[in-house]
Amino acid sequence: MPMEMQPVLKIQGLRKNFYGLRALDGVDMELKEKELLGLMGPNGSGKSTLLNCMTGVLSTTGGRVYHRSRDITSWKSSSIYKLGIARTFQLVQLFPEMTVLDNMIGAIQESRGTMFGRLFRFSEEWEKAKAQEILEFLKIAQVRDNLAKNLSYGQQKLVDLGMVLMSDPSVVLLDEPLAGVNPTLGREIIDHILELVRVKCCTVLIIEHNAKIMLDICDRIVVLNEGRKIADGLPEEIKQNPEVLKAYFGA
C-alpha cells in the first residue's frame, strides 16, 4: 500500500494583511519530509512574509500553520524554534557586538532546560566544542573570537548558516541564502544546503531568485505571485507553466 508521507509543515489558507495591502491571500503549502522545496516569486510576492508568518515573526490575519499534526499558528518564535525549526533572514541577522563564538553558542543556549536552570550553568565546554567543529566545517574557524560586526558579508552569511547548524534542526527555512555573496561562496553554500538535505536528512525550504539554481537543486518548487500560489510542482513542470512565465516575463 503506498503511504503518503505526512507533511512536516502544512500551511492552510494563510492570509496576511498589512493595513490595506494583501501580502498573502490564502496560501496553501506543504513541506514534505526530507525534501528540498524551493519558494520562488517576483519581488513583493509574499515569500518572506510567508516565512515570517510561519515562524511567528509576524502575526497572521487568517489561516493555519501545522507542524506535523500540531497547530502552531501564532506561536512565539522561540517556541517554534524549540520544535526544531530553524531559519535565516534575507538580510543577515547576527548579534553584531558579540563574538562569533557567542553568536554560535547563543543559537543553542536556550534549547534545553528551564530559564531558572540556566542561572546555574557555567560550563559550556560541549557547546564550545560543537561551535568549533561547525566553524571548521564552514572554514571560518579563524574568525571565532572576532566580533560579528567586523566580519565580511560572506563570512556573516556563513555564521548565519552555522547558527542554524548548531541547533541540529529537522526543518530549515532559508530566506535568500545566496543573495549578495560571490559565486564561489554561493556554490559552497549550495553544497552545505544539499548536505543538510541528503546527509543530515533535514527538510529544507529555500527562497531564491536565481531560477537556474533553483530548477537545478530543488525537489519541488512553489511559485507565489501577488500573495497567491500560482504553481506547485516538479522543476520541469514549473519551467513550462504558462502562469509562471507570465508572472516573471509578463509574456
Next chain:
Amino acid sequence: MFRPFLAKAWKFAVIAIVLLIIPRFLGIYTIYIYSWLLVYLIAAYGLNLILGYAGQISLAQAAFMGIGAYVMAILVTRGVSFWIALPAGALLSFGVGLVLGFPALKVKHHYLAMVTIGFNFIMYKLFENQEAITGGYYGIFDITRPGIGSLRFDSDLAYARVIAMVTLFMIIIMYWILNTRWGRAFKMIRENEVRAEIVGVDVRAYKLIVFAIGSAYAGVAGGLLAPLLGYIEPSLFELMISFDFLLMVLIGGRGRFEGPLIGIAVVILLPEFLRITHQANLLIFSLIAVIVLLLAPEGGASLWDWIFKRVTGRKPPSLTK
C-alpha cells in the same frame, strides 16, 4: 558546576577586606561620601544591567530607590528589623519593576524612556502626597541603623562597613548573573531582539526579569540609604536623580562590568573634588562629562581599555561573557 566561580572567591575576599579597611582611614565627611558612593553604585549596577546589557531603558531608578528607602523607613520606625526590611524593599522593587517591564514589551527607546519618566514622576508624587504613610513633604525621621543581637552598627564607620559588605554581595550576584546564560540572553536581546527570539530566547520573560532585577538593585540601594541619612524625603528620589544614574552608566560604559565604578567616580566623586572651585564646579563638571563622552562615546571603560593596551600591549580581560 560552581568551580569557575569559586576559583575567584579569594579575589572577592581581598576586595572585601579592602572595602572594610578603607573607611578606617576616612574622616567623618569622607566616610559619609564613601557610604553614599557605594549605595549609588548598587543602583548604577542595576541600571547597567537594564540599559547596558539588555539594551532597555529605565529612567525610574530613583523611584525604585525610593520604594526601597520608604519600605525600610516605614518598617524600621515600626520596630521591624533592618535585615527583614532590606529584602522586603528589594522584593517590592522587584515586583514593581516586573510590572514596569510590561510596557517594555510594547514600546522601545524614547517611548520607553517616557513611560519610565512618567513612572518616576508618579512615585515621587505618591511619596509626597501619601502623608499618612510616607510623611509627605517632610518625609520620615529617626530611621535607626541596624545591629545583630547586641552588636550595633550605629557609628558611621560600622554602618559604612555594613554598606560595603552589602554592596560587594550585590556586585557578586550581578557578576554571577552576567556570567551565566542569562547574561548572554540579555545581550542577545540588546543586539537583535527578533533574532534572539528566533533562536529560542523567550524575549518577553527575559525583559521582565531584567527590569525586575535592575529595579531590585535600586531597592536595595534605597534600603541602605535610609538608615545612612537617618531620614528620607521625596526630593531624594526625584527624576533628576534617575538622570544621574543614566549619566553614570553612559560615562562608565554601557554593558561593561567595570562601567558603574567609573561612572560613580565621575558623577559623584568628581563634583566633590570640584567643590574647591566654588561656583564654577557645575560648569567644570559638565565640561568634563562632555569631554569624556566625546573622547570615548563608549564610556570611560573604553578609555581604560585604551590605556591598558598602551601600557601592556594586550587587550584587557573581559569580566563577563
